[in-house]
Amino acid sequence: MIARLKDAGLAGLAAFGLSLPMLGLETIDAGNGKLGLATHFDRVAITVAMVFLGRLFLSRVRLPKLPAKFQVTRLPAVHIPWAPFFIVLALILPVLPFASRYVVDLATTVLIYVMLGSGLNVVVGLAGLLDLGYVAFYAVGAYSFALLAKYLHFTFWEALPLAGLFAGSFGLLLGFPVLRLRGDYLAIVTLGFGEIIRIILINLPPVTGGPNGIDVPRPSFFGLAMERSVPKGMTSFAHFFNIGFDPMQRVWFLYYIVLALLLAAILLIQRLRRLPVGRAWEALREDEIASRALGIDPTKTKLSAFAIGAMLAGFAGCFFATRQGFISPESFTFMESATILAIVVLGGMGSQLGVVLASLVLVGLPEVGRQFAEFRMILFGMAMIAIMVWRPKGLLSHRQPTIKLSTIKLPKPGAGV
Amino acid sequence: MAYFLQQTINGLTLGAIYGLIAIGYTMVYGIIGMINFAHGDIYMIGAFISVIVFLVLGAAGVTYVPAAILVMLLASMCLTALYGWAVERIAYRPLRRSPRLAPLISAIGMSILLQNSVQLLQGARDKAIPPLIQGGIVLMEQDGFTVTLSWLQILIIGMTVALMAGFSWVIAATPLGRAQRACEQDRVMASLLGIDVDRTISWTFMIGAALAAVAGLMVTLYWGVADFFMGFLAGVKAFTAAVLGGVGSLPGAMLGGMLIGLIEALYSGYFSVEYKDVSVFAVLILVLIFRPTGLLGRPEVEKV
């Protein structure tokens, strides 16, 4: 008992030391550019009390183990058809009764993040490479489109494949020198690269518009513009189909574009997982030394994961640009990379379903609960630490094997062992 | 020539600061084999605590500058060391036996947590304090350009040299230093010999944090401003310094710091200020490609 009190007391003391300067004293504007100090000793007292009591009593409580179906060792007996459920839901979302413009808009944003998360999932979740500068490829995709549109008058559909190509090539270019580095080094280098891209974008105003950004054209539906009024020589969608113009048309259009892109991306990823290259990604993540001993080229394998992830980010960036109609370097900060990483980490590395759920929670929820927005990044940080300490494989650690015994034709038993 | 000299002095000052932060990276890497991602934000916290202590002293009516700086220094070192301890306990210790990726992500989470907490608690705007140490000596004049070596610069470089020397002595001659070196070489064996590995690692984090706090204080005095995002870039550059000097090597961290400071100052002085960060980053890439063990580091043999 005494020992526990002492332990809790020390914890309380530590909490006091930590919270007094940062929590208890706040630097505020005192006018004339000078700084003043505001005291919040009540916050300090509460924090110390919570830590002390928590330490004292919670050590008695064992955290309940998650039920067996979340453990990695067994595949679930019941196969819940998540994929068809979500796909159908996503397809019919805009016609559902509660689907206002706000909801469809939000869903579009969530889908962009699902796509980004899926791409990063290939790099971090499947191949086990910690990329902290993923936002760089996102930016390359967006700015490729913006520049192609500005200088060569490309439309969205013309620029889309090129955006992916450029981003993928960037991935190869960046990956080539750095992918043989150890995990930590790779992380810092990619982090730096993300920042460098942003610095370059800000500092080339004549080309990239600098901090003011560039305008970007909207996508057209087979040549029909989704606008109320169009320049000469073009027809508007509403005019062509003889219906009144409604901004919802463009909202729906954008939603279905990103949904189509996302479904294509997921299809590609699932296909690749079942190919030798995809298995090599996962083998490399599990044990690089054993992979090399089986003849897997670690550099080429890592490069392929990196490039594919980059390409998907490029597509996402191109769409992001056209959806906003405008892009600026502000959208491509480390916080973005961190958010996408949080989606992958919290959703369960390698799990496609996890990425979907995590995007819904991490992107959808803060939008819905505006008061959470301020705390969003703080919660991300805490959640990442908590997940790594308790469930390092993410919240949904179930992995679908890429080949099952039932699907293969067995040879007849021969002579031998 | 005069301009070059001034840039060199500025660069060395900057380099001293990077070196102090780099020592934290290199020591933690030496003992647990991982990069402390949150270290840059520890430096930021050190700077903030300095500002806050300064305000407290001001409110308490303390105006004698040397005393104030001393108090800021000690308070900042102690409190930031506490933060360093907390980071290790929360984000690293539980994951010591986990696969590589887990502690990295945990540290990134910690970094995000620290940055955004400070942003929320202290506000997103820059925090400025009036210049406390002014003036210096004029070294030379040439073509109307004056080369000055300010007292603050002397303080920074002097402080850094003193800390380096003191710290090297600690590593070489004290029981803690010996325990540290033992843990660096073979953690299991060290614990079997009775060394408290947990405590040694905690001390390593705390000392690294304290040094980063000194750097934070110096930066606040030098540029008069602190903001919640400063740890990010400084962290990457200090890490570059540690890698350049050879991760795991203490003199390497200082050497790397000096070189990075010089490179940054000279690049921004002679080429462009906007891209000075890019120049440092380019150094990182080049070092990692061509000489990953750095200038003074030891090559690592892969254990199969």
Added chain:
Amino acid sequence: MSAAPLLEVQNLSMRFGGLVAIDDLSFTANRAEITSIIGPNGAGKTTLFNCLTGFYRPSSGRLILHDDAGSHDLERMRGYRIAREAGVARTFQNIRLFPGMTVLENLVVAQHARLMRASVWSIAGILGLASYRRAEDAAAELAGDWLRRIGLLDRADALAGSLPYGAQRRLEIARAMCTEPRLLCLDEPAAGLNPRESAELKEFIRAIRERHAIGILLVEHDMSVVMAISDRVVVLDYGAKIADGPPAAVRADPRVIRAYLGEE
């Protein structure tokens, strides 16, 4: 059986700073033979394996692997190429399976090189071309065959990390065999096995030699296994070879006895 040896180790030396791990070692290994490498702890056995499989670059000497087409200089080849091109496969002292992947997947991953070629940079794979599907079926068949031989057919979809120790060992060997190697290097496969499992292992390795006629290099401490199945035994002590011959001769060699038991 071809007269030329499968593997020629010529004057191999491996130094780590001042430490000499392998000292001017030369020996040969033949096809369809089990060559065991034994010696007291620290004699350099695993170091030898690491040199053979590209994890260490030898300080000097040559490692030549002969195949029907010619020969490969292993000391100059990069790690993964040795497995892919020269056909040298290995198992590890501390089992290195892919624990998060299933038993079946572990065996299929081993056939990576062949499948990659068939998928033509994944394009044939993505398009689902028949040529790729045939290759995949063949790979699955081979995996299934090995599953049956190691008795894990019913655990094919279980995670490799969930298997008991003995089963993991067998799986690791089967996985190495799925690369269809010319030389199989087994690093202490009997470690941690009880006598019954050891006996099964002996039969397993013998059967591999009979059925596949490849060369097998075996590092082992368990003398019952070594003496029972080896065709040749090479004895190392402090990195140098002190004996080389059939098991019976080596067992009686006074130098070997001295190395293991010390001076009288």
